[in-house]
Amino acid sequence: MAHVTVIGVPDPTGAAIERILDERATLDTTVAGTGDQPQKAFLDITQADWDATVEAVKDAFLATRAAALRGDARIILVSSAPAVRPVHGAALAATAGAFLHTIGQVAAVELGPTGTTVNVVAPGFVGDARFDAGVPLGRAPSAEDVAEVCAFLASAAAGYVSGAILPVDGAFTVTKSEGGSPIPT
Amino acid sequence: MTRLEGKVALVTGAARARGIGRGMVQALADEGAAVAVNDIASAEAEGQEFVDALRATGVRAGFYAADVSRRDQVDALIAAVEADLGGLDIVCSNAGVADWQTVAETTDAAFDRIVSVNLTGAFNVGQAAARAMAARGAGGRIIFTSSVHAQMGFATMSVYGATKSGIRALCETMAVELAPHGIRVNHIGPGWVLSQLNDASPALETEEITRANLATIPIEGRAADPYELGRAAVYFASADGDYVTGAYLRVDGGFVVGKY
Numbered sequence: 001m002a003h004v005t006v007i008g009v010p011d012p013t014g015a016a017i018e019r020i021l022d023e024r025a026t027l028d029t030t031v032a033g034t035g036d037q038p039q040k041a042f043l044d045i046t047q048a049d050w051d052a053t054v055e056a057v058k059d060a061f062l063a064t065r066a067a068a069l070r071g072d073a074r075i076i077l078v079s080s081a082p083a084v085r086p087v088h089g090a091a092l093a094a095t096a097g098a099f100l101h102t103i104g105q106v107a108a109v110e111l112g113p114t115g116t117t118v119n120v121v122a123p124g125f126v127g128d129a130r131f132d133a134g135v136p137l138g139r140a141p142s143a144e145d146v147a148e149v150c151a152f153l154a155s156a157a158a159g160y161v162s163g164a165i166l167p168v169d170g171a172f173t174v175t176k177s178e179g180g181s182p183i184p185t
Numbered sequence: 186m187t188r189l190e191g192k193v194a195l196v197t198g199a200a201r202a203r204g205i206g207r208g209m210v211q212a213l214a215d216e217g218a219a220v221a222v223n224d225i226a227s228a229e230a231e232g233q234e235f236v237d238a239l240r241a242t243g244v245r246a247g248f249y250a251a252d253v254s255r256r257d258q259v260d261a262l263i264a265a266v267e268a269d270l271g272g273l274d275i276v277c278s279n280a281g282v283a284d285w286q287t288v289a290e291t292t293d294a295a296f297d298r299i300v301s302v303n304l305t306g307a308f309n310v311g312q313a314a315a316r317a318m319a320a321r322g323a324g325g326r327i328i329f330t331s332s333v334h335a336q337m338g339f340a341t342m343s344v345y346g347a348t349k350s351g352i353r354a355l356c357e358t359m360a361v362e363l364a365p366h367g368i369r370v371n372h373i374g375p376g377w378v379l380s381q382l383n384d385a386s387p388a389l390e391t392e393e394i395t396r397a398n399l400a401t402i403p404i405e406g407r408a409a410d411p412y413e414l415g416r417a418a419v420y421f422a423s424a425d426g427d428y429v430t431g432a433y434l435r436v437d438g439g440f441v442v443g444k445y
Contacts, residue, residue: 069289088358
């Protein structure tokens with residue numbers, strides 16, 4: 001029975017990942033995210049907001065370190081679309097996610113010789129219909145869209161995928177046509 | 186050159202003799218800017234010496250001690266510089282520290298130290314500067330020192346590199362949001378600089394190892410002179426950078442070309 005650890009991924013995504021990995025994972029797997037960052041104008045971010053972001057990032061790093069020390073075969077970090085492409089009102093998610101991108105890539109290099117793979121999933125705005133118009137696939141991602149990709153990365157079939165940053169965003173971060181942010185600031 | 190005549194600039198982490206910050210201060214001053222040299226209190230003697238040398242050549246300059254990881258100190262820093270030198274036009278968020286440990290070896294203390302200076306420091310300085318510039322209504326230039334690490338990771342430097350990636354994303358979001366205030370936000374990516382920050386790098390452990398590592402740099406097989414980073418800051422700070430925001434300028438002698 002594989003051991004699955006999921007830390008810092010807000011529901012419903014976190015719950016979906018736990019459910020699907022509990023059903024299917026055959027390898028010890030850690031999934032770590034940076035929590036739920038508040039959306040607000042950069043100039044209005046408070047010190048408490050920032051400190052909470054740093055804490056969340058640290059928790060994700062500590063989960064990665066623990067997985068490395070434990071020898072988990074799969075480490076999956078969860079960032080977010082604004083870490084790939086800037087989104088007005090999402091500075092905290094962007095910063096926290098980009099931080100994880102590098103943690104994931106460096107860990108992939110360092111842990112490669114052990115056979116552990118490390119990847120990052122960058123979801124769009126899960127369940128947020130305000131983004132529908134800006135997503136080429138016409139809708140925001142569901143929690144299951146993200147969890148299915150995590151399940152693939154956790155599987156034996158993904159054994160040669162490491163150091164990847166994989167957007168699960170319906171092509172949101174590669175389009176410019178409806179690129180504006182619907183986040184009110 | 187006088188591309189920055191009448192402008193007021195602040196550079197954080199700028200006291201150290203071999204650091205990038207000094208190169209930025211010197212290049213900005215050479216273009217006519219008044220310059221505030223910031224560093225932590227323990228570097229005050231070194232910073233004051235630098236300021237004295239600048240003043241001796243007719244530059245309006247001052248040393249300001251502040252720890253960028255402390256928001257109260259950063260707010261006081263911005264207020265003090267504006268009171269002494271005038272409204273800030275240019276802010277270079279440059280202060281940084283580094284360490285060399287694998288993810289598995291990284292201690293909580295090392296994580297906290299690197300993140301608090303490099304990333305929280307960038308947020309503190311970036312937001313305090315942006316608030317001051319927005320309040321004054323005269324636009325401004327914010328320039329972050331990121332790194333080639335913002336583009337590609339290096340083993341044993343996960344947390345350092347992650348702070349630089351974080352700065353990249355923060356910078357891009359700030360660029361999008363602050364454009365209506367006339368504030369341009371960009372970042373500069375140094376490769377090798379023989380600064381105090383890198384003294385503990387295993388890649389520079391002996392003269393022989395250093396020589397071998399620097400020899401891999403395409404441009405002249407050498408590290409950057411901090412002044413070369415300063416000239417990149419001048420580009421972003423001057424009218425030459427009027428139409429540039431959210432950009433990344435890698436100044437690394439081609440070090441990472443073909444590697445990422």
